[in-house]
Amino acid sequence: MDLNYTDEEKAFREEVRAFLAEKLPKEVSDKVRAGISLGKEGHERWHATLNEKGWLNYNWPREFGGAEWNAVQRHIFEEECAMAHAPRIVPFGLSMLGPVLQKFGSKTQQDFFLPRILNGAHWWCQGYSEPGAGSDLASLKTRAVRDGDHYVVNGQKTWTTLGQYANWIFCLVRTDPAAKQQEGISFLLIDMDTPGIEVRPIVLLDGTPEVNEVFFDDVRVPVENLVGEENKGWTYAKYLLTHERTNIAGVGFSQAGLDAVKRIARVECANGRPLAENPHFAARLARVEIDLMAMATTNMRIISRAAAGQAPGVESSMLKVKGTIIRQEINDLARRAVGPYAMPFASEAVEGDNDPIGPDYAGPVAAQYFNNRKLSIFGGSNEIQRGIIAKVRMGG
């Protein structure tokens, strides 16, 4: 047992810190901290900065030009980025599609798509969920019918995150309606400029246009855009879901969030004393900090097992459930901490840079509280994760 990082790991952390100190512009980290949207260009610029350093595709193997960091390095990087309020890496191309293409894609697909993920020519979105297929993803109905050298796609995807920025979408489509549910699904790459595709925004409850509906009406997709074999898409989809899970607990985000709440609680006053000294608030804060301290170690325990080659199984479900509960609790504390100034709807804070209403930290917190209810819904809801944990661990 040794709770310390190795010297190499410590040196790596210093390197990441130095990089962020030098390359992360303050106006960008200020926006991330304040919950202000970066827009498409903002994300692209940060991706380019990381790519220049060779740190954008850090989870890719060396043969595909990746840094091939181990799980501990990834964790350190993700934690430092969160603490420094760096923009999130948009995951759809880099940590979802990339690994699938590397494992199951053709050489032609790898050569064409992987460089474009890195240089930003392609912005990918994820077309899995449908109105009728959420938790029960395998019941998806979007059809792809072979017609010569093309598939003709008809149907609808929904909840497509940042689809308004995307020019490519990877989709699960039904190619064999007669087969058992999971066995008739294929994995298709679709250029969103193809005729017949319509993207309609969905505004979320905090006012952000974060997700979309995507409609397919006789969309012709070249057969060479099929990944792997026809009707094997479910295997690839599962690989995608289980592959990139080191950051699922979001420990870095929680730590950054907790620091932010502490800063607020030192400034806000209740009964003439800092809120941080209020016994009720302090107790709430302490409880979540205690949970987070243990979570950080749980996370590292699971990560070091993964680093030693043991694939995380139900553990990643555990990290997802507890990690999201902690993040949501921290959002709740931030909302509480700002008192009446949680009430204004800071549309300016989302869209531009007008003067804040009340203290500058107050603008985004209530919106973030509502927006992050998504954490326990998407990526396999917490109910689905609990089902997995119980099923696997109960044995029987």
Next chain:
Amino acid sequence: MDFTLTEERQMLQDTLRRYLADRYTTSVRNGILAGDTGFSPDIWRELAELGLVGALFSETDGGFGGAGFDIATVFEELGRAGVVEPFLDTAILGGRLLAALGNPEQKPLLERVIAGDLHLALAHGEPASRYDLSRVETTARAEAGDIVLNGRKAVVVNAEAAGFLIVSARESGGFFDLDGISLFLVPADSAGLSLRGYPMLAGGRAAEVTLDEVRLPVSARLGEAGKGFGPLMDALGAAHVALAAETLGAMETAVELTRQYLLTRHQFGRPIGTFQALQHRFADMLIELEQARSAVINAAGHLETADRDRQNAAARNLISRAGRLVAEETIQMHGGIAMTQEYELAHIAKRIVMAEHRFGDADYHLERFIALGAA
């Protein structure tokens, strides 16, 4: 003990429920939310014509109600429909202060309030006061027979629509003293009064208010000089009943929407309501809802008694806790659909959670409850 509503209140409840179900649909309300006035003047007037405002005032003040259970009956229905129109601000906070303190020249304004022609707003909270009711830094100084106000007021709900703002200001004492706070009825067009208005996350509008050498005649004072805190607490007592009841109504809607959704949404070939993991949590919400209803009844029934503040603190604490549970659980059990702005539950959940930010969250009321119990 008798837990049935009187015939009059039952009628009021039926009328409001029917009107709001017909008229205040999700799409009408979403239209109001998307607009820039914060509420619908038409619906305001129609509800006033139905007697909603009158029900919140006693007969001596020109209404036909005004008791705790009248307030609870009205606001539960407003909450059930997710109404964003500022009845709390105009009728309860503004109206009750005017009724309690108005001089013969000020009091006739009540008639216009009850008729739905005049809006009011309470400008009490300040940028640094949070939920502390006695922390008033805005000053009122006597000068050449006038009163001059200076200071800033925070998150003043309904300030832009109000014809008059009721402004608290300190005439004597230190920042936290209960004595020395006076109330003033300030015309919205007073020189030196400026507003920075904005929408609120859960609907409606508020403003940051700046008072810069606002000069008023002494007759603008509401009640006695330096004795505003007691009447303010009386008005807030009614506001707590209203907020608790409104949140209860919203919780009822959230749970009902979830009941319907659990029965109709299918995943894995069956209604999601057949999953026991969701059934038990649905049951827990129903239990909490009964508790919340009892807390509202306790608070409403003690509005005119010596135990008012303790009962209010209990109700607001319980409803804050139960409300958060219901808001979060109903969203979770719906999945993605509840995250969309135009879905009814999204708005209802925001009403529930954001109500906690008016006049004290769960911790604030817990502290108050402890302090009042020890006294």
